[in-house]
Amino acid sequence: MSTTDGYLGVTQPISTSESNEREKQVTVTLMEELRKQGTFESEEEAKTREIVLGHLSALVKKFVTKVGLAHGMSETAASATGGKIFTFGSYRLGVHGPGSDIDTLCVVPKHVSRDDFFDVFEDMLREQPGVTEASGVPEAYVPIIKTKINGIPIDLLMARLASPSIADDLSLQDDELLRNLDDRCVRSLNGSRVTDEILRLVPNVTVFRDSLRCIKLWAQRRAIYSNVNGFLGGVAWAMLVARVCQLYPNAIAGAIVSRFFIIMYQWTWPQPVLLKQIEEGPLPVRVWNPKVYPADRAHRMPIITPAYPSMCATHNVTASTQMIMTEEFKKGSEIVDRIIVGSADWSALFAKHDFFHKYRYYLQIIASTRSSDLQIKWSGTVESRIRQLVMKLEYVESLTLAHPFIKGFDQVHYCLTPEEIRAVAQGDVLEAVAKRKKEDVEGKEGATAVYTTSFYIGLAIEPKPTGSKGPRKLDISYPTTEFTKQVKMWEKYIEPEMGITVRHIKSTALPDYVFDEGERQPRSTLKRPKSGKDTDKSNGTSPDAPNKKRRLVQHPKANGHADSLVPLATHSASNSVSEPVVPTSQPLKTSQNGTIASVNPAATPATVEPTPPSNGIYTVNVKDPSQIKSPQLPFGENVAVATGVTPS
Structure with a gap:
């Protein structure tokens, strides 16, 4: 905002001096x-963006006309109702780079509904030459269609104004445009209005x-x-x-x-x-x-x-x-x-992050389907809920940090058997499956493509208290179980077609695709507490050695589906044992003192079976919100990570 004193913003400048x-x-x-x-795009790509936006603008007008005709308007009246696109975000600000998407707002008159946008317009998009993707997410907080036209990714929002027509010279600066609009339209308009205000106020x-x-x-x-x-x-x-x-x-x-x-x-x-x-x-x-x-x-x-x-x-x-x-x-x-x-x-300043070298343990969240279009919607739904998992993890006793990575990793695997399908959905990809290509399975009976998106959360716990003996336990079964329940509450969730797996993995077991070529460090370079001993007393193995034995756990509800439709995996990683286990889907129980607790899990991917408490229940220790500590940074290299044993 510009003040009467001649400066921009809500306070006076700190300094008006010229740079030295x-x-x-x-x-x-x-x-x-x-x-x-390489932060600047080429002149060729810039021209391609302009051409794409020109085609998109014409398509929006065509869409509005088509809906008008369906409402009984004459062709002249329908074509006169207009329709306009506005860009916002990095493209509008002028700071986009090569391969960046274009945030685009489609402004339409009042006779065009949101259902029209996701039914009629999305179908029109798919029919356009150069369009390789078109997937709508109408139930999102800000409803969106993600598309790619001539290689340019575009995020399309829609705002329906309370006006019978949209003029070509329409400006969105007037607050009166927001009258009588629903919240989704206001949120959609906000992106463009905010971007324009930022440029006006600098x-x-x-x-x-x-x-x-x-x-x-x-x-x-x-x-x-x-x-x-x-x-x-x-x-x-x-x-x-x-x-x-x-x-x-x-x-x-x-x-x-x-x-x-x-x-x-x-x-x-x-x-x-x-x-x-x-x-x-x-x-x-x-x-x-x-x-x-x-x-x-x-x-x-x-x-x-x-x-x-x-x-x-x-x-x-x-x-x-x-x-x-x-x-x-x-x-x-x-x-x-x-x-x-x-x-x-x-x-x-621009050195790459060290996320996949920073922690000893990680949570891996795998969303899986058999359809590329469905995978976009399902993985987006899962990703939008990961923040809730992080917030739940923050209340777990001794867990000092739950660090989510900023993107998921997409992969496609071609499977020939139900066992391979379940294994891929659970993150256990056999070497033969990893190397298999699409042409290797064409024409083969039972061949199925499984699309997965894997998300990661780095976990760190407080250092082991001085003088303490024996392994420590960290129970995260409650946050992970609640998370899987939450994502499965999505109204379009179909259990046989959509998989969700949450499991812990050690840093040494991270898949190669999370690293750039040549980036992966040898195991010997990963630091751990100096105990003077090379083995973990709890199981006689090196604390940084990968788990060699992993039992695949099928979700109980997977049984009973038709043999022709193999359910994708759905289970959570776990819990308070010397090596984490995969819990069953049994309901949570409450201990005698009222503390939430989970049923003793039945299987473990570790090299030894844990010894359960005498009552068969693992208690979930949850922090009082008022007791959450301020951050103590930087994080120590010897911080043991949740769901594993702290080395002695």
């Missing part, structure tokens, strides 16, 4: 590094774009760019960078990036010390709205959108993801300080 010579020098090297990193669009391009690349490389997984999404990063630009209106990109990291680290850590400054000072909380947004105090990192109605763009942030981002802000600040004084270069 050193800041100008590092800005030049920053832009060189961004080009070297003092220098070029500086803003250069700075944001740097921060986006950094956040992506450090694996903290994902709204759905509890980190910050594109609009939140854009608002933060825009706010720093407001605070230093005459600074150039190198200076903005340097000050960005300092401000972000001050804002996020430690919160209690800076609470008064956050509420009253020039730090970027309540980034745009000078009034207290009612939901601010319920959110960990409230960043409020500038367009009416103001919304919190960071409501997904959890205790764990805030911890992780805080540490990354600290590291980024230290690196940029070294760049400014000349002891480091910009490539150090």
